[in-house]
Amino acid sequence: MVTLGSRVWCRVEKTCRHLPIVLNTVLVFSITAEVSYLVVVEAPLEPELKKSDWSSTWKSIHLFAQYFMLVNITWNALLFLKTNPSIRGVFLGGDMVGQGWRYCYTCETHTPPRCSHCYDCNVCVLRRDHHCVFFGQCVGFRNYRYFLSCLFFMWAGLLYAVVMNAEVFIVILKEGVTFHSFMLLLVPWIMLVTGQVTAQAFAFAFIADTCVIGFLLVSAFLFFHVGLMVRGQTTREWYSSRRPYSLGILANIRECLGECWFLCWICPLIPSVLPGDGIHFKVTGSLEPVR
Template identity: 45%
Template sequence: MQTWRWDPAQVLPVAITCVLVSAVTLEMFYLILTASGSAQIPLLVVTLYLLFNVVGNMVKFVQSNSTIKGVFLEHGNLGQGWLYCYSCQTHIPPRCHHCYDCNVCVLRRDHHCTLLGKCVGYSNYRYFFCALLHGLLALLLATILNAEIFMELLHQGISLHSLLLLLLPWMMFITGQVSGSAFIFAFVADTCVVGFLFCFAFLILHCFILYRGSTTKEWFGGHKRDYDVGWKKNARNFLGERWYLVWLSPWTRSRLTGDGVNFEPRDLSSTVSSKNVNQ
């Protein structure tokens, strides 16, 4: 039986991400439970659901293996686009690239996720995308809940003290200008806003490249639509056969099409012929 082993390079980024997620979650619970009104129960339910999806997708992402380890690569039947990786000392299929942070080749490598210390690839793209989606919604809700804090600061007037508290809470805390509780609220509120903007930009980018059946590496490398087979097939190839249900839960079964080694290329010949017919 194979035992689960943590890569030391993953421990620190995962630990930092868990601390940030815990801080935002605790503040959200505090703001909801201390607020008056009848919206407490719905807000708690929504928060718990988003937290379940964010944490669940993060766990499934880390547990999934998108590398060539344990994958049988047919060296005797190499197709077009196969390359040789001198670091791994093996031939690798198209769309597979070596990551020097993970020190291994990753199937259909998209990019290295710094927050979780692991590459986004063939097997875990679905969990990365869903964690990004629910993280965006959770941070949007957290930002709305923190709006009262921003309004109170603005109600007191826009001063150098309030601006520094919002922009540089660490400096204000170290110099003794604010209390520990004010620093925590300001730091978490800033984390929510910055995290929301980060997730929003990344989600827009990945929706765009997913629609075109590409990866981040292929998009910025100039191979934008080499594997674009239509948006529905693209969604199935990246998110699985039940791509329209994966956002409900990390444990929703959605079998990936293909094997991560062979990919259906875009049929350029049919595209060119159809253009000629239209002309």
């Protein structure tokens, strides 16, 4: 018999599992709204430029770039969640079992090289890289392209937001910096609790700080995964210092992004067929960890 406590715990666990996705969505759209406000209302242009036709053109270009990045982030994220990287629906039996294959006692099947079991998804994932907490799904063979593209446009969008906030902040500095404005950017929560600033000023300061911190974190994550891609590694192989499947820089990129690797990152609608099947991999080095 299921107790009330168990049912409550299951409900809380399911809610918390989707919490990172909700927070990510709120932050992305909050940053977009804040930057849109900065472009439309607080655009850091010289007074003579604000009165010219260039002002409208400048705002249109910035808004187009911003929403182009937002659409790409959203679309890639949806395709990432929709694309199943697991072994479900994949035939793994027959005479294919060979070097590098293992038996998963949880899934009760033989699994190919670079495939491992995810206890969060409760299934084995082809060319598993890691379980992404922010999306609640594993990064694997079929959805790695969408993961990298989403990461790239998040990085570009945060960089854009940081630049826009910096330009506005420079304009404020020209008018004179005060201890109040400095503390607002440094500790916005304390300024709000003590009643030193309005809720609107706190919201802009908090989002500006979030953009900077988010940009630094996403930059580290993006550059790490780009490094893995060009070396032909997964995160697990990086931990064990192995590079047995590296085919060269261009071939490694093609393995992750597909045949149209040079163009597909611009838009998720551009087709780019992956050269492999996620089961067979050409071994070019030692399968043993480097000591």
